[in-house]
Amino acid sequence: MIFLIGMMGSGKSTVGRELAKALDYSFIDTDSVIEDRYMKIHKLIKREGIDVFRDIENQVLKDIVATSLSQKIIIATGGGIILRRENREVIEKSSKKIIYLKNSIDSLIRHLQSDNLSKRPLLNTDLNNTLTHLLSERSELYEGLATFTITCDHLNKKALVEQIKQSLLA
């Protein structure tokens, strides 16, 4: 069981899917499970609020871990999953391969600007300030949980998949 953690825009969802293909692992994304069970993330957070979203995210994480039949699975998480202590404990208990995709704010902005920003309701128009604030709250949690940290700046998606594969072999 391999977990990908990191900020919004760090590549967990897209690179995770590619990594799973490359390793012949299955792939699951906590946000996609939430969307299949409920509704689009932005709609859910807008309608129910962030606390309800975090409760659902917590339940989905526990369900994924409890029902995964094989260890050959890549789990892309939502960027805020590390905020809850119980989530960190669940992840730590289930895996020795927890990969933090670490990016500078500039690199996150570059990635997010090429994506649809309205998918991520926690980001407002001042991307730089918002991301800087979120990262300052979260970076210790990412670093503390990770068993591998990969600095992703200047790596395209293909190179990043290769880099993760190398780290997993080491």
Ligand SMILES: Nc1ncnc2c1ncn2[C@@H]1O[C@H](COP(=O)(O)OP(=O)(O)O)[C@@H](O)[C@H]1O
């Ligand atoms: N290393 C990278 N190089 C270039 N673009 C990237 C890279 N990683 C992610 N992206 C792009 O950034 C956007 C956000 O990626 P995504 O996988 O959704 O991140 P996350 O799930 O961590 O929020 C997508 O458009 C993706 O194609």
Ligand SMILES: O=C(O)C1=C[C@@H](OP(=O)(O)O)[C@@H](O)[C@H](O)C1
């Ligand atoms: O960082 C966060 O708090 C969030 C990240 C999002 O996932 P990605 O990290 O895949 O963008 C999604 O779970 C939600 O919008 C909240």
Ligand SMILES: [Mg+2]
């Ligand atoms: Mg994602």
